[in-house]
Amino acid sequence: MTKPGSLTPIPSADSSQHPMSATSPLLALNQPVGGEFGITAELPTLELIHSFREGKFPLRYGYYRHVDHPKLKVLQEALAEQCGVPHARLFCSAHAALYELLRLLAHERKGRRLIVLHSGELTPEWHERLALVQAECVFLRLAVEPLPEASEWSRHDLLLLLHKGSDPETLPLQEAGRGTLLVCSDALPPSLENHPHIKYWTAPVSDAQGAEIGGVVLGKVDRVMGELHELRKQRGAIFSTRLTTQANPQNLKSVSSISAALTASVAHREIRRIFTEMDNAEDALLYPSGMAAITMILDTLRTVERPKMIMIGTLYTDTYGLLRGSVLEGTTLDWEWVGVGDLGRLEHAIDDRTALVFTETITNPLGDVSDLWAVSELTRRHRIPLVVDNTLATPFNCQPLACGADLVVYSTAKHFSGSNAHRGGMVLFREGALADTLRCQHRLLNMELCEDEASSLRGCLTDFPERMAQFNTNGLRVAEFLCQHPAVKEVHFPGLPDHPSHAVSQRLLRGTGSVISWTLRHDHPESFQAVYDGLWGPILKAPTLGSNTTLMCPYALVAHYHATDEELLDLGFPRTLLRIAVGCESNLNEVLAGLQTALARAFPQPGQG
Structure with a gap:
């Protein structure tokens, strides 16, 4: 197949034909846009785009969710080397890191058990947090309930060990039988190199003062860590590039999961006030990216019993991919597409398995506009939530809640910032059961926008x-x-x-x-x-x-x-x-x-x- 701008057919991406080269002269053209913390980069020639997309070399800079910034790559490589594992993936919080790993592993196949091993009394928050994974959980309290013999673990079982401290030698479980052992700790390990039974270790990443600023998954399984990397791009629970210079990967001490760096500040409260006034909303939640906001909505609304979602119009590519590719219990969740003007087909598509209807006020890239008044009349009649991505329109041009939407989502990295140097997302809503559920999820996973990104956004809103x-x-x-x-x-x-x-x-x-x-x-x-x-x-x-x-x-x-x-x-x-x-x-x-x-x-x- 000949692609546009390619004078000869482009061969398939094959690592043996196209070894990754970070020294290609084309990369000199790939410069960041937005300064030191820019969220995108120049792609000035088609040859550069073709070469990257065909796997000839990775970009140095790119759109912030798709291409890890060099500072982020360096930090992840340092964590992996220090902890004796091949891979380290950073996330916005330790709880988000664990959640994303569990969602990936638990739903690879139907009937996979999550066996949770804990020493002390498990708090209600931990029960709620693990319930978000939507997997079968079995809880075993160590030293109180006898552990099954290692041979009794199924090879499909996930063994989640909740641990305090950094030393893997002190783990109460030194073999996992045929199961997969994951350790969730409050500290980074010195090294996992001599502990082959530990496949994954999640922990907070702290700053110089010991406060949590993010979370990391340390992993040994190439395939899974590669998939986790791709999922982070799509689902958006990212670690801000602004925090890379503050991170202290050498800190092996226990880190509190409740950190001032991950809680709402004056800047957060002021941003929420400004947005709720602009959007005729009652409250808002900030997220590390727009896709993280969408992901959390989907994870809340879509269940095994109500897996179906309906999308209206040709949506932004990452939203489209996320909606089409979501998996629970090894099964891709149902979805259906309808055109922006096809209300008859929309009503016919809604059934008792429908979890939500999703659209964009102005679709990207074709600029189609849904009649939100007419769509919301249908969704209200069927008691189905209507979720609207208002990023292209912004509240300056449209207030979807006033048109009947139940939730409104934004990427704050776009018009609100305008600087190409901020990354973040937001959900706005009116009070009710759905709002309470989203707040609980947001709190349990520490999905807050980091302080540095909040301050960056707040400074851009004055002249919006x-x-x-x-x-x-x-x-x-x-x-x-x-x-x-x-x-x-x-x-x-x-x-x-x-x-x-x-x-x-x-x-x-x-x-x-x-x-x-x-x-x-x-x-x-x-x-x-x-x-x-x-x-x-x-x-x-x-x-x-x-x-x-x-x-x-x-x-x-x-x-x-x-x-x-x-x-x-x-x-x-x-x-x-x-x-x-x-x-x-x-x-x-x-x-x-x-x-x-x-x-x-x-x-x-x-x-x-």
């Missing part, structure tokens, strides 16, 4: 309304420019009169934001590469949106690289789809000039007019 108004103005202007340009074939933006969602957007939204997708009239590989690889004036080629400065990317290649043509057709766009996230620049003329320069490089295929 003015910036968002400019985003709206600039987005419409660029969309109109693209519509009139002879090199452009199609433009997807709800602010344009010919967009399928234009009428709904005019009723529902104050403005239509600034994320625009389009295709070239001449999108054959040579033309596509000429347009993309050349200069774009002040426009940076980097994959995110909501930036104060304009960014663009080849959306399908970045988000759906390995999708087949048929899969892309189902999603509603071609492999050559481009996306521009227009910034809030006060003078847009340079951006328009950059677009004009880039589009002038498009040319017809030889032999065509």
